[in-house]
Amino acid sequence: MxxxxxxxxxxxxxxxxxxxxxxxxxxxxxxxxxxxxxxxxxxxxxxxxxxxxxxxxxxxxxxxxxxxxxxxxxxxxxxxxxxQNIVADSARKLLNFFVDQQLNFHAFYPVPDNHKHFYFRGAELCEEFERYFEFNKAHATELEEHTLPSGELCQFLVILQENEERFRNLKAAIEALCPEIRVIRASSPLTKGYIWLEIFHRSxxxxxxxxxxxxxxxxxxxxxxxxxxxxxxxxxxxxxxxxxxxxxxxxxxxxxxxxxxxxxxxxxxxxxxxxxx
The missing domain is CATH 3.40.50.1000 (HAD superfamily/HAD-like)
Structure with missing residues (x-):
């Protein structure tokens, strides 16, 4: 060393x-x-x-x-x-995909203002999503399905209950939708039993x-x-x-x-x- x-x-x-x-x-x-x-x-x-x-x-x-x-x-x-942010075209595809799938997710403004974000409540009640929202609601704006953001975004955060098969399938679907995107898995720092999918530009x-x-x-x-x-x-x-x-x-x-x-x-x-x- x-x-x-x-x-x-x-x-x-x-x-x-x-x-x-x-x-x-x-x-x-x-x-x-x-x-x-x-x-x-x-x-x-x-x-x-x-x-x-x-x-x-x-x-x-x-x-x-x-x-x-x-x-x-x-x-x-x-x-x-x-x-390095996600380009506007890919950001739009991902927004549409997550809304169509009715997932609980957050979409973050481009760097350096990426403490600000949009949030979307999906079809499934998710206590972990609500905990994260409570920590960050001062900088959060609810996403309107019919007026989606049109520019670059830094990242997405999708929160799931721990399920390995669902995680793998969703990761594959996201990366197939936008080849320049990568999905990073993280354990929740808030509560055990949840997987955080963090989506960024591949680089x-x-x-x-x-x-x-x-x-x-x-x-x-x-x-x-x-x-x-x-x-x-x-x-x-x-x-x-x-x-x-x-x-x-x-x-x-x-x-x-x-x-x-x-x-x-x-x-x-x-x-x-x-x-x-």
């Missing part, structure tokens, strides 16, 4: 504790990485507004890969440097966001380390040379990468410790 020049970490369930606070050990590890001129990246599914809800501007990250890679933000300069991923930062700083992918805790971190961990999962990851995926302690036990600090010895 002596050649590592960039470290990337997921936030929720990885860098942050369950109460969304930062441990002293993790904060000190960030500071020490900076002292060694190692670039520090938070790679998260949160939009930028939600990142700022949990990170003060003095937390010493260098970059934020937000909305699973739809945007990249220079944290030190507080400026956007990259974005959007945490890994590609990290590679964009590497390109801008003359860093090779072999000089990177990543740590995460869920399915939606695979894009990151498949990109970084040295990759780790936290012990609080779903049991089904723990075999994929070396394990570090849970997010409650300084997972980030433990994963980067060899860089600081």
């Amino acid at each position: 002596r050649d590592v020049k960039l470290v990337a970490t997921d936030l929720d369930g990885t860098f942050l504790r369950n109460d969304r606070t930062i441990s002293k050990a993790n904060l000190r590890a960030l500071e020490r990485l900076g002292e060694r001129n190692i670039i520090r990246v938070a790679a998260t599914g949160r939009n930028l507004k939600k990142v700022k809800d949990v990170l003060n501007t003095d937390i010493p990250f260098d970059y934020i890969v937000f909305s699973s890679g739809a945007g990249v933000y220079n944290w030190q300069k507080q400026e956007h440097i990259y974005s 959007v991923s945490k890994g590609n966001g990290v590679l964009e930062i590497c390109r801008r700083n003359g860093i090779h992918a072999d000089q990177t380390l990543g740590v995460g805790n869920d399915y939606n971190d695979f894009d990151l961990l498949e990109t970084t040379r040295h990759s780790f999962l936290t012990d609080n990851s779903p049991d089904k995926i723990k075999h994929r990468y070396p394990l570090v302690p849970s997010n409650e036990q300084d997972a980030f600090a433990v994963s980067v410790k060899p860089l600081l010895e």
Whole structure:
């Protein structure tokens, strides 16, 4: 690991504790990485507004890969440097498809305003959809079936009760409808028993966001380390040379990468410790 020049970490369930606070050990590890001129990246599914809800501007990250890679933000300069939205034609196809299927979904404005979104209540009552709506209703507008948005969108979020077959079938249908679209699976951070389908442009991923930062700083992918805790971190961990999962990851995926302690036990600090010895 002596050649590592960039470290990337997921936030929720990885860098942050369950109460969304930062441990002293993790904060000190960030500071020490900076002292060694190692670039520090938070790679998260949160939009930028939600990142700022949990990170003060003095937390010493260098970059934020937000909305699973739809945007990249220079944290030190507080400026956007990259974005990738879903083009208008594909956004329209997806809106029509989800409405026709009467699914519960959210459709998000293009980066950097993607904390704002449209919401649509489908045919099935979904408690998880309502919980998400309650958390985000200040920035939500109800979708009118007959006056659908016509421009680009950042992403879609479809919420399902956990059902592997339904998830696979829906994922295949969405990706067949728009070949430039990809579907990312995430476990609900709110309630067990639900699957979140996050739909982005195919080039959007945490890994590609990290590679964009590497390109801008003359860093090779072999000089990177990543740590995460869920399915939606695979894009990151498949990109970084040295990759780790936290012990609080779903049991089904723990075999994929070396394990570090849970997010409650300084997972980030433990994963980067060899860089600081």
